[in-house]
Amino acid sequence: MSTRTITLQVNGKTVTAAVEPRLHLADFLRDRQLLTGTHIGCEHGVCGACTLEIDGAPARSCITYAATCDGASVRTIEDFDADPVMAELRAAFSAEHALQCGYCTPGMLATARDIVLRLPQADEARIRKELSGNLCRCTGYVGIVRAIKRVLAARKEKTHAA
Amino acid sequence: MKAAAFDYEKPADVAAAVKLLSGAQGMGKVIAGGQSLGPMLNLRLAQPQLLVDVRGIAEMCAVTETPEALTIGACVTHARIEDGKLPDATRGLLPAVAADIAYRAVRNRGTLGGSLAHADPAADWVNTLALLDAVAILQGPAGRRELKVTEFMHGPFATALAEDELLVAVRIARLSKAARWGYYKFCRKTGEFAEAIGAMLVDPERKVCRAVVGATTSVPHVVADARAIAERFMPDEALKAVEAAGLGDDPYERQMHFAALKRAAARMHGGGS
Incomplete structure (x- = not known):
């Protein structure tokens, strides 16, 4: 399976990265951007621990794939x-x-x-x-x-x- | 858990999306908000080879209205409906239902079309759109077709969509000013999928009087002539509707659906819950 190159804003900084489509946003932020303030609980959208802001609105980062965030603006707890x-x-x-x-x-x-x-x-x-x-x-x-x-x-x- | 590997494409229009789905030969899956598909991917209940992200398709995010109807693009989010960003063609029914779907973080991403195409019997739009007798607009390689929502859903998580077909929009007939509705659902926890849904709609100018026994084990049970439940709540008639909904023999299930209908009627007539 092929990787996708995405460019997005993470806490106000422009980030470009190649990602596997299956990589969810919380893992991308924690493992690739070393922003470990976003916590992963249930990993299927139930517990809310991974909630952060995408384009100004709260969203679950564990069921949002990084590849779908090309062009988006993401704010994690570290940015507040x-x-x-x-x-x-x-x-x-x-x-x-x-x-x-x-x-x-x-x-x-x-x-x-x-x-x-x-x-x-x-x-x-x-x-x-x-x-x-x-x-x-x-x-x-x-x-x-x-x-x-x-x-x-x-x-x-x-x-x-x- | 982590999702199994898949490829990802984000087409710019409906034709391109249909082409991608055709090329995937049954192993493609459409993603919009991903609020149901995301968990299924992470739990590996779904393992498509290709995800086709339709959120970039302008037509599917659009809302258009005529004097007779409102057409809502499949990618319109619950939050957009909750916040009253759409013309109110349903006398407040759509925003009221949207506001009680899951949680705000889910409503910000989850979509009307995604929910309908996912076809969870307990989902709010599946039942609300059946109540409204809405029309689903589909596009495949052979072109467009329209189906009543009640014909679109075949069973739990099963729809009329072919593997290379896309749910583009939903059309809802505009309710008249005299129309009234009532909606009630039982959830074990706030924001969870419903255990039972009761819904009714009376629109005398359009000669509509419908009720829905919802969150069944399969498709919503629609009572197309619901005068004996909606205009005046007759318990025996409501029980008949619940019995016809195919819920099985569990008296608790039946009672809950009966109570949901009764409370929907009470709400419609301006009473409490």
């Missing part, structure tokens, strides 16, 4: 250091004990950031619904839900004050 929403989420995750082992956390943060930006009015029920595609086996979700609520509330207050 300077992101203001992610900074608020990191602080809230720490304050609310929203992680223990940390395996689900990169995917949780990718989904959490999408909730904060897309659904600023989300209540607890909506947050839980939106989080249902990301599994956490440590926390029981309570801390994660609280962390997202905390960020949403703080941002609402800021909007009112402004």
Whole structure:
């Protein structure tokens, strides 16, 4: 089987690589780009650990093949250091004990950031619904839900004050 | 697990895609969002020699409308429908259904046509499009043909698509302003495939009154004249519909499908769930 040459943006940098079509994006990022912040859990699209951003929207990198990402812009957890929403989420995750082992956390943060930006009015029920595609086996979700609520509330207050 | 090796092509138009599929002699598989095929490849349940990626085909991402109908390209994502980016020809039915498919990360990539062609009996579009009596538009080497969605799906994961044929778009007749619908599904976990789906549609101006017993063991069970279920919910008639859906003898299964119909009716008439 032949390889394909792809060119894509990874965390703002242009990357050109030859890939086997069967190589999924998470393996491409971890093994070829050495970006190990993207975690692989179930590897069939159920657990959400590998969730990252493709062209500005969250997606599962384990069931997305690198070959299909030619021309795409991919952002992994490593690219969000300077992101203001992610900074608020990191602080809230720490304050609310929203992680223990940390395996689900990169995917949780990718989904959490999408909730904060897309659904600023989300209540607890909506947050839980939106989080249902990301599994956490440590926390029981309570801390994660609280962390997202905390960020949403703080941002609402800021909007009112402004 | 990792997928077995395959070749990959991304054609620019429908004709090129059909040509690639013809050349693959049955060992080709179409991929759009890959949200069902991806897991099947990784688990090696599917081992095609060639993947034909159709997301680059402009026609298959397009949405066109006429006074009578809305035609949705097969590659339109669930998220695009959820976010109300399409003209509303169904009085809010499509966005409401889209919003409850799997998870946002899946909806961002998964497509209407992919879901229909995959033909999982428990999938939302399979049942919703049967309710709407939608038309599937197919293209193969011999040209185009159109099939009712109810004829398109033959059984679980089985469709009328030939090996070298492509589902290009789906056409939905525009509902009138008087149309009402109700949709209810039972899922064991939020975002999972449904255990039971009940759906109904009343559009008096178009003389449509349909109900669907969905998430069956095979094709959706369509009640084409559902006045006795939809206009006024008559339990005995609903039970008959459930019995005709071929669910087997499990009383739990039957009760769940009955309750889904009842709740869909309640929602349509403005009641709670």
